[in-house]
Amino acid sequence: MENIHEIAPAEGKLGVLIVGLNGAVSTTFVAGVLNIVHGYGKAVGSLTQLATIRIGERNKNNFPFIKDFISLTAPKDLVIGGWDIRMGNCYDAAKEAQVLQDKDLDSVAKELESIESMRGVFDSYYVKRLKGTFIKDGKNKYELMNQIRQDIRDFKSQNHLGRVVVVWCASTEIYISQSEVHQSLQNFEKGMKENNIDIAPSMLYAYAAITEGIPFINGAPNLTTDIPALIEFSEKQGVPVAGKDFKTGQTLIKTVIAPMLKARMLGLNGWFSTNILGNRDGKVLDDPESFKTKEVSKLSVLDFILQPDLYPGLYAHYYHQVRINYYPPRGDNKEGWDNIDIFGWMGYPMQLKINFLCRDSILAAPIVLDLILFMDLAYRAGFNGTQDWLSFYFKSPMHTADVVPEHDLFIQLMKLKNTLRVMKGEIPISHLENEDQIVARDLDHMIA
Numbered sequence: 001m002e003n004i005h006e007i008a009p010a011e012g013k014l015g016v017l018i019v020g021l022n023g024a025v026s027t028t029f030v031a032g033v034l035n036i037v038h039g040y041g042k043a044v045g046s047l048t049q050l051a052t053i054r055i056g057e058r059n060k061n062n063f064p065f066i067k068d069f070i071s072l073t074a075p076k077d078l079v080i081g082g083w084d085i086r087m088g089n090c091y092d093a094a095k096e097a098q099v100l101q102d103k104d105l106d107s108v109a110k111e112l113e114s115i116e117s118m119r120g121v122f123d124s125y126y127v128k129r130l131k132g133t134f135i136k137d138g139k140n141k142y143e144l145m146n147q148i149r150q151d152i153r154d155f156k157s158q159n160h161l162g163r164v165v166v167v168w169c170a171s172t173e174i175y176i177s178q179s180e181v182h183q184s185l186q187n188f189e190k191g192m193k194e195n196n197i198d199i200a201p202s203m204l205y206a207y208a209a210i211t212e213g214i215p216f217i218n219g220a221p222n223l224t225t226d227i228p229a230l231i232e233f234s235e236k237q238g239v240p241v242a243g244k245d246f247k248t249g250q251t252l253i254k255t256v257i258a259p260m261l262k263a264r265m266l267g268l269n270g271w272f273s274t275n276i277l278g279n280r281d282g283k284v285l286d287d288p289e290s291f292k293t294k295e296v297s298k299l300s301v302l303d304f305i306l307q308p309d310l311y312p313g314l315y316a317h318y319y320h321q322v323r324i325n326y327y328p329p330r331g332d333n334k335e336g337w338d339n340i341d342i343f344g345w346m347g348y349p350m351q352l353k354i355n356f357l358c359r360d361s362i363l364a365a366p367i368v369l370d371l372i373l374f375m376d377l378a379y380r381a382g383f384n385g386t387q388d389w390l391s392f393y394f395k396s397p398m399h400t401a402d403v404v405p406e407h408d409l410f411i412q413l414m415k416l417k418n419t420l421r422v423m424k425g426e427i428p429i430s431h432l433e434n435e436d437q438i439v440a441r442d443l444d445h446m447i448a
């Protein structure tokens, strides 16, 4: 992390290129931003727009809004574009997605209609349940990647943009294990030219963005940038990358409840999580190979939080199951159930039941906004490679090799806010009284 206190100002417009522009999450995000900019809606769920940050000691009572504390691009300065594998504009796609009501789309219809997708890079080998009807043609993966680079350059020059962020909001690809081709940049570049099967389309978008010096966010659980080759490349190019898999519904709840159980040293016998979901994402995840990618992302959370190796008497033998069932009548309105079998004093059993009737894209849209603005901030601050401090937003956070990933939502929030404080030269908050004196005393002690 270089230039930690020197943050280039958020001048001018910020380009946003979304992969999967015509999807439910993307169109809910785009229509929401336009409504917010016009004052028709509120950015509920967004830290960058609504949250405050405490600065200094508690008795100073200094709680500025994050957006006033640190320089962030305003939503009105976002210029949005992107790719999809289905032709169309954001208005028609948002209508089809059936997340937002007509009134919330008609209020910004002209602007939504003007945002049309570019042809995507797609191969149904990686998403079995979809057919691409609006896709690029190329002799190999390297050539396809270069076409994405050209799209990025054209978008930048046509809109006179200095800065752009790319975000993957496209469908979940099949599960791919790390292989030789992912281990170095050299192997990866050779692999693109040889059409290596372990290089998925999402990796081509990521490579293209990094080559163009553009931050890349992965909102799905696909491997994408979470491979040595692309992490190494992002560090070399001075570009921040973040992922994987937006933390929205059931995992959001899980990463609040599990830390509570551990904090109170309550044991766990079993955690059964199931969902019904009827949107296109549900249809894609109905394919076992795409579901595997999501399942791995969802399952890892509990072990990291509960640390069964440290607490074998409480957590060594719990049974954890996650199911997603495609159920068309519900559309984007997911229903998630959690049955949690816990035990307390003397091993006596108890149960927790959670029924979350949520709206997937309504929970995801503010995360997309925050990540775009924070990744642009990270870029302007000179950060590169994996952005651990944004783990707050992800189910399966990418983390630097020697760092154990943090899943507890409130530790993640503290990490995020402390990073913002440090960026601005403020002391991180430890929630001790007389924080600055304690920090100063400890520093003296350490120096002595």
Ligand SMILES: NC(=O)c1ccc[n+]([C@@H]2O[C@H](COP(=O)([O-])OP(=O)(O)OC[C@H]3O[C@@H](n4cnc5c(N)ncnc54)[C@H](O)[C@@H]3O)[C@@H](O)[C@H]2O)c1
Pocket (backbone or CB within 6 Å): 019, 020, 021, 022, 023, 024, 025, 026, 083, 084, 085, 086, 097, 120, 121, 122, 123, 127, 130, 169, 170, 171, 172, 173, 201, 202, 219, 220, 221, 245, 246, 247, 248, 249, 279, 280, 281, 284, 360, 361, 363, 364
């Ligand atoms: N909504 C949530 O709460 C949530 C949470 C975590 C992760 N996600 C992930 O976000 C992604 C989007 O979810 P959604 O509900 O909007 O799904 P969706 O099916 O509505 O949208 C995905 C879009 O991506 C397009 N697409 C697929 N492959 C593409 C490619 N290679 N290039 C360009 N476009 C491509 C599809 O045509 C579709 O328009 C999914 O991977 C989902 O798993 C969503």
